[in-house]
Amino acid sequence: MKLLYTNENRLLVNNVLNLVENAGITISLKNEFAGGAAGLLVPHETWLEVWVEDTDYDRAKIIIQSLFNTEQQPGWVCNQCSEYNDASFDYCWNCQYSSDQ
Template sequence: MLRLTQAPDIAMATLWRDLLCEAGMPASVQRQHLGAAAGHLPPGECLPEIWLTYPEHAERARALLREFQHLPQRQWRCHACGEAIEGGFEQCWNCGALMPQ
């Protein structure tokens, strides 16, 4: 196993692990419960970590996480319902209409 990276919180760690697993790179989250020890241990030692089962996936896994962390952010208004949409969304959360091209 290989420690790939630390995540800022358990939610991101779980999301990243799931992303890697879906891409065919088995991974696990370690240290997910050490946040309770914050104040007793150095903060950097309490963050959840992503571990890869197979070290040969490291380069591909880092590239996938880098791509995921730099998704394009957009601001647009839905033509169907007028809802203002921000972020990496290409579909209106309110009515389901697709972002205009």
């Protein structure tokens, strides 16, 4: 088995999981129930982990690549008010400062 993907954000992990499963690849989930014990564990040890068979790894990696190409664009921080903006925003949601300036 190989670790395909892990993230602090369980929604992202679930997206990956669904995508890979829909492609007919069998996955194993680790730390599915660790969230409740977060206070007792090192934070990254409570992250959901998606594991796949070695033979499926390359295919699964390509599948999730498409997800990250569209959704994992880095955002930007406004120079004027320091608010964080999603990559899809051309102007700061808070003060309308343009990211191109």
